[in-house]
Amino acid sequence: MTRVEQELDEFAKLDAEGIDPATGDPFADVPALLDTFLVRNVPDENEVLVAWYGGRPRTALPGEDSYVTRHGAFEQLVDSMLADGGTRQVTAPGYGDAMVTVQRVRAGQESGALVVVSYLERDRAELRNTFRTYALVGLAALAVITAVAFWQSGRLLAPLRTLRDTAEGINESDLSLRIPEQGNDDITALTHTINGMLGRLEEAFVGQRQFLDDAGHELKTPLTILQGHLELMDPTDPAEVAETRALLLDEVDRMSRLVGDLILLAKHDRPDFLSPAPVSVERLTHTLLAKVRALPGRAWELDGAGDAIATLDEQRITQAVLQLADNALKHTAEGERIRLGSDVTDGVVRLWVADSGPGIPDDLKGHVLERFGRGAVTADDEGFGLGLSIVRAIAEAHGGHVTVDDTDPGAPRPGATVTLHLPQELPWPGS
Structure with missing residues (x-):
């Protein structure tokens, strides 16, 4: 109907304002008006325009329409x-x-008339064909979209399936499995996060297993000693009972120290292991020197003091430095010099203890920082090889590390300098 209304509006405008091309004046008769309109218009495919005057149809476009011309x-x-x-x-x-x-x-x-004949059935047939075409195209597009979506979803979900398979393959004896990382999308970011979590879990389980193995190994000897002496002790002999009691108390004391050290190592990665606070490095250094000078028989010297404020757990740092001082005491002779110092450079706090003893061979400098790792020891050394590992644990809890170097490289007695390298500010908030 919109097309018909358009035809009628154009015809009315031509009637009101049109100029007869034959005369140059407004239309004076109906045939000229109707014929001019038909000449200037092209009917739609399902439409017939008829010029009606003199009581019958005179001109029809298209002219072969049988309903208009012959019915x-x-x-x-x-x-x-x-x-x-x-x-x-x-x-x-x-x-x-x-x-x-x-x-x-x-x-x-x-008088005359413009007659417009619109065949509805043809319009409906075309509309049905159009809808049929749209339906077929829509179904084909839906099939393509479904296929592409299925393929794409399978590709996107493949890492999740791999994640599931990897998770199913992880057990208490194998935590080494990792998910392949491909691409640069959110799934890849999730995969990277999961792999990081698996790495931390593996490290935690390995550390726990190593802790249990080390603890079991080190506790086995004192327990065997306790059991053997108790089994062989004559309860009726007061002298033997007293001797055995003293010996067993000494072993119990050693076991207590060992358990305490192991507990400290096990706790070093817990959030509450540190209680950090702003500390004057210079004041801390002088305090540490005053404490180690109470250890007899050595010449304790100050080797510099850094002038800065650092965020540290003062008690843990004191524990670490006193442990280094105790190690230096064991590996130096009466009257030998031991130096303690500190400095702050480029946001890194360095605290060290340098002795003048026999030193540590290069191939053992990394080993002595491990649990129960020991170099050459004196006959009266009753340690367990946990001292430097405790120092390293305290440094790592602060986000730092420990190095072992020669005090005087090339000398007959090169000595050992153990240094804590600590960030001036903790790399994470809190502890």
Whole structure:
């Protein structure tokens, strides 16, 4: 109907404002007006434009339309509508449903009409074909989209399936499995995070297993000693009971120290292991020197003191430095010099203890920092090889590390300098 209204509006405008091309004046007769309109318009595919005057159809576009040109019912219908115009729906033989619209026109004593015939069945057939085409295209597009979505979802979810398979393959004896990382999307970021978590879990389990193995190994000897002496002791001999009691108390004391050291190592990665606070490095260094000078028989010297404020756990650092001082005491002779110092450079706090003893061979400098790792020891050394590992644990809890170097490289007695390297500010908030 929109197209028909457009045709009628154009015809009304031509009637009101149009110029007859033959005369150059406004249209003076109906045939000229109707014929000019038909010449200037092209009907739609399912539409017929008819110039009606003199009581019958004179010109039709297209002209081969049989309903308009050869069917008497059409003329009767238009005759009945000329007086009032308007639109009626009829059944056109051979065409089905049709809409016939009549717009009357008058010029002088002549009258006529523009008749527009719209075949509805053809429009409906075209509409059905259009919907059918849209439906087929939509189904084909849906199939393609579904296939692409299925493929894409499978590709995107593949890392999650791999994650599931990897998680199923992890057990208490094998934590080494990792998920392949490919791409640069959120799934890859998740994979990287999961791999990091697996790495930390593996490290924790390995550390726990090593801790249990080391503890079991080191406790086995004192327990064997306790059991053996208790089994062989004569309870009726007061002297033997007293001797055995003293010996067993000494072993119990050694076991207590060993358990305490192991507990400290086990706790070093806990959030509450440190209680950091702003500390004057210079004051801390002088305090440490005052404490180690209470250890007899050595010449304790200050080897510099850093002038800065650092965020540290003063008690833990004191524990570490006193442990280094105790180690230096064991590996130096009466009257030998031991130096303690500190400095702060580029945001790194360095605290060291340098002795003048026999030193540590290069191949053992990393080993002595491990649990139960020991170099050459004196006959009276009752340690367990946990001292430097405790120092390293305290340094790592601060986000730092420990190095072992020669005090005087190339000398017959090169000595050993053990240094704590600590960030001036903790690399994470809190402890």
